[in-house]
Structures are given as C-alpha cells and as structure tokens.
Amino acid sequence: MIKVSHLSKRIGDVQALNDLSFVAKNGQITGLLGPNGAGKTTCLRTIFGLLKPDTGKAEIEGIDVAIDPIGAKQQLGLFPDPFGLYERLTPREYIRYFAELSGLSSKDAKEATSQVIAKLRLEDISDRRCKGFSQGQRMKTALAQAIVHRPSNIILDEPTRGLDVMSTRLLRDILIDLKNQGHCVLFSSHVMQEVAALCDQVIVMAQGRVVAIGSPSELCIQTGKDSLEEAFIQLIGTDEGIAA
Amino acid sequence: MNKIIAMVRKELIDAARDKRSVMAGLYYAIGTPLIMCGLFMVLIGQLTSPDDLKITITNPDNAPDLVRFLSNKGITQGNIKAANVKDSTAKASTENGADTQDLKAIEMIISTDYAAQMNQGKGAEITIVADNSDEKLQNSIRRLERQLQAYSTEMGSLRLIARGIDPRVMQPLKVNIHDQATTDSKGGMILGIAIFTMIYSVFISGMNLAIDTSAGERERNSLALLLSHPLTTRQLVLSKIIAVSLFALLGLVLILLVSKIAYTFVPWQELGFSVNITSEFMALMLVVGIPVALMAACLQLFVSFMAKSFKEAQSYLTIVLFVPLALSMAASYNIAPDMLQWLPVSGQQQALMDFIKGKDLPMLQLLVSTLSTLAIAVLLAFGMERSLKSERVIFGL
Known part of the structure; x- marks a missing residue:
C-alpha cells in the first residue's frame, strides 16, 4: 500500500506538487493520470525519496520514506x-x-x-x-x-511509452497478474485506453493537485460523460476553470 | 556489505567491457614506460661520449710524444690526410669510413716550433679550434683539455725533477674528493621522472571509469534508478571509490611490470650506474600507491558528480589533474623540496626517490603525506555522500 498525504513541492518557480493526497491499495492497479507537466513523475520520485517534499509525507506499507528510506524502498520496485x-x-x-x-x-x-x-x-x-x-x-x-x-509495491513511470501492441499487451498481462497476486501497482500515464482498460482506481492530476479519484466508470458517471477521455477533459477543463 | 560487493563487481564488469575506460588505462601503462625508455636511450647516447675521441691533429710529427700520450688516453688522430702520411695507405683506407663518421669537429694544431720550444724548456704552443657553443662537442673539448693539462703537468714535473726540485712544490693544495654518490643515486633524477610517470598512472588509469560511473551514470539515467533502491548513498559512494581505485591500481601494477621489463633494455651501464626496478621497490610503490589511488578516485568521482555531463566532467578533470601533476613534477625536479616532502603525492614521490637512491625511507614525511592523502580522500568522499542527497546533483539540474 502506498499512501501519500498533503505532499507539496516547489521546484524553481513551479509548484510541482500542491497538497497531493491519495492511497494506492494492495491488490489494485492505480493509475496516475494527468497531462504533461501535471507532476506525475515528481510525485513518483517523491515516493522514492529522490525528492524531498516541502510539506507532507509518503508512506509505503506504513513506513515513512523520509524517516526510513531503506526500509520503505525495500518494499518498492521501480520501472523508471x-x-x-x-x-x-x-x-x-x-x-x-x-x-x-x-x-x-x-x-x-x-x-x-x-x-x-x-x-x-x-x-x-x-x-x-x-x-x-x-x-x-x-x-x-x-x-x-x-x-x-x-516487491509488494510496484511503481511504473509511463510504462507503455513507445511500445508496440505486442509489448503493451504483455505489459498489461503482467500488471494484471501482479494485481491478482495481491501486489499494489501504481503507474503514471497519459494514455486513456490503457488506464481505462487496466485501472481499478484512477487518480486524475493537474497542476500538482488531485482533481478526481475513482474507478473509470465512476469518473464517467461523476462527469456525465460516456468515455474516460471525455471525463478527463471535463475534469481538467473544470480545474483550469477553477484555477482561472 | 553484500550490496557493496555487488556494486563493485558490476562496476568492474561494466568497466572491463568499456573499451574507452580500458584503453585509457592500457595505453598509458604500456606506452609510457616504452616512451621513457626511448627518451633515456637518446639521453644516454648524448651524455656519454664514445670511448675513442677522434679529432684532427695538425702537424702530429712535431710532437710524437704528446700524440702517443693522447692516444693512450683514447684521443686519436682521425685525420685521413695525416693518417695517410703517417701510416700505410692500406690501413688508412680500411679505417676511412669509421674515421670520417666519428670524427669530431675539433682541430688541435701543434705549432711548428713545438719541438724546439719543448727542448728549450719553454712554453710550446697548442691551438684547439672548435665551436665551443656546440653542446654536443663540449664534453669532447673538456676531455681534450683535461688530457692536455695532465700532459702539461707531467712535463712540468719532469722538468722540475731534472732541475732537482720536488714537483710537489708546485702543488700547494692537495684536494681529495670523496664522491659519496652511489651508482644508484646518480640515476635518481632519471628515476624521479620514471617514478612520476608511475604515480601519475594512478590518476590516468581510473579517470575514464570515474567519469563513466558518475557523470555517465547520470547521463544514462541509471543514477536515479540506482538511488531508488534500498541502499545508502554511503554504500554507493564507497563502492564507486573502490571500483575506481582498483582500476587505478591495476594501471599501476601494469606500468610497474612493463617498466621492470622495459628498463632493462636501456644501456644504463654507460652512465656508470644501473636502474633496477626491484621487487622491493615494486612492493613499496604499490603500498604507497594505494592511498594515492583512493584519493585520485575520490577526487575524480567528486569532480565528475559535480559536472553535468560526461564531456563537462572530462574538461574539468583535465584541469584538476594538473595539481598532482605539478606536485609530482616539482618533487622530481627538486623545486622547493622542503615543503613538498610533507604534501600529498609529492611526499610519496620523494620518499620513493629516496628509496631508489638507496637512502633510508623518510618515514615521518611519508606518514604525514600518506595521512594527508587519506584525509583529502575521506573529505571528498563525505562531500560526495552529502552531494548525492541533493536533488540538484542526482538529476543534474
């Protein structure tokens, strides 16, 4: 289980993470969905302790990464x-x-x-x-x-980027396999079909913030759209509306 | 500990397969002793004059006794014309080639009234015609002058004896010189340069690996992956230092072995001493080389981690490596020797030079310079450990 609470991180002039909180449970595939520059990679790097958050903390199986980085990383596998x-x-x-x-x-x-x-x-x-x-x-x-x-937790950063159909399918099978074995799988992506096909839980991120959390179908219902893509656009657009 | 072993093993496998890293070490370790040998051979050829000094003697018939004296001392008539006159034509023609080849551009003119002056106990005139600014000739000119002086003294003594005077009257000073230079210590200067090339091999051999494993690792995006694993930055830094040091020491072993073999081909005996890379020297060099290798590894890794890319690291290191180069060079040329005895690199260099000269090892100086070498290494290692916790260094921002 990966738990992130109230993470904030400023890199230069950019507020890369802004009070980010979510939980990725064991036996589930959690997708971190967001446009380019939403802070997905920054979030994953913070979970690995490579970046120090300004506020908030990341826990893996209840171990705070900032306090016991070795113990926490022992529970992690990274696909960078x-x-x-x-x-x-x-x-x-x-x-x-x-x-x-x-x-x-x-x-x-x-x-x-x-x-x-x-x-x-x-x-x-x-x-x-x-x-x-x-x-x-x-x-x-x-x-x-x-x-x-x-590892009980596996984190994948943009795993399907640049892959052909066969490789993508293989990757998908393995992720589902891991999930069925009770692992916690967290991956970042901006490819809708992949997220829709795989994820039990989707965390939609924009500008370092969580915009919405739920299963793909829940997100569709929440936004009143038919597809995840439409829902995503709606969610991001709404967010931008709020930010403006 | 297991992780450190795993990392060191991986670094060494990786480095051994990296042609660039291996070649950098090999070229230097094998090439340098060979180049040095070549240089020494040329140097020795210049320093030592051939056994027979052939000069042109004009009017040798006027002073047969002097000519005989000189030829006993290895200074002979190389003039073909004169030889023709004096000896048979056949002999001259066989020696013709050799004579013209070795003939030095020195002409000794015996004045026509030489015999008469000599008989009357007056100063007989000898003129030496030669280019004194020609460095290659100077040794030969000195030699000729020395022998003429010796002959002159001998004649003077004979004249005094003939007049019933003890020749020692003419020698108010009796100078005795005890040359304390052992044969090995004469070669010290040359060995200083040889030792310098060996110490420097520690810096050269590990350099490419140091850059590859730090700046290169980041450039290939594997540094962040590595740090995402459950290992401390200390383990990471230690294993990299060990790997680079091992590579540097490998270079040192190689250059020692090549030197040991190659230096036997240099005709040292012509200089009157021998240069021997003994097993004791090799062992001492290795022991002394370990802390230097550690420091070299730390220095190179530290600088390369600070650099943003492989190329940047390379250009920084070229400048940084000038410092040990300068220290080592200064030690072999005896510039400001007192202070340098205590400093890293130059201290070790001087101790090694003393050892090869057959003197006692300056233990205190060696200890201080070794400790300061290690201190620098530890400081740099701590600096690296700290810097690898910084996001700026990990991602090369």
Missing part, C-alpha cells in the same frame, strides 16, 4: 522512465545486480533472476548485451528489474 539500462551488461547481469541491491542474497538473486527471465520470456535475449535492444526488449528488461525481488 527512461529505463536506465546498462548497455554493456546482459539482461541477466542487469536484473541480478538490482536484485542484489534490493537485498537478495547472491544465491537468491540468481534464482529470482532465472525465474523472472522465464516469466517474461526473455530467454532469447537474456545473455546478449543490452546495447542495440529494441524498445520492447528494453521495456521487458526494465520490468524484470522492477519485479525480480517480488
């Missing part, structure tokens, strides 16, 4: 954007490296790596160096890195 692959390592080495950094012993890390490679069907590329990988292959490697240590 951009991926941050090491081009000179093979996926097997790369995944195992991060498994060990997440606290697995050398032996466990090796085992977990083999399992996740099998799970994501990475065998054909697992011992080739990452240099020259396609976007889909990169995505799979990064995803394997995020879930290799079986």
